[in-house]
Amino acid sequence: MNAHSDTDRQRDAxxxxxxxxxxxxxxxxxYxxxxxxxxxxxxxxxxxxxxSDATRSMLSLNLRNAERRKAGAAPPIVLHKRAAGQS
Known part of the structure; x- marks a missing residue:
């Protein structure tokens, strides 16, 4: 049995x-x-x-994730409630 859950693999992706x-x-x-x-x-x-707000936010998220990858840290995963099967 693998010690890593699906969530762990997604977080490390x-x-x-x-x-x-x-x-x-x-x-x-x-998105x-x-x-x-x-x-x-x-x-x-x-x-x-x-x-302009969408562009600024997209660039900010991608930069933050690039910095996390560079530092070796996994980005946080926050699922949209509908995507998680909740209403």
Whole structure:
């Protein structure tokens, strides 16, 4: 039996990259590029943003994650409630 849980493997994964996209209502959101799940920062879902706020947030998250990888630390994983199967 493997001592690492699925959550541990996800937390250690190097694929914590974020992108931005425009929605039908012309608002922008920041999302995890491999899962499509909206990103969170300080407990707030990163949806309904202006283009400049989405760009700034995306760059900030990607820079922070690059610094963590460089330091050898795993990025925190915060799942969106719907993605975690909760309502």
């Amino acid at each position: 190097p694929d914590r990259q974020y992108g931005r996209r425009v929605e039908a209502d012309r608002s922008w959101n920041v 995890h590029v491999f899962s499509g799940i909206p990103a969170h920062e300080d407990g707030a879902v990163m949806t309904g943003l202006s283009r």
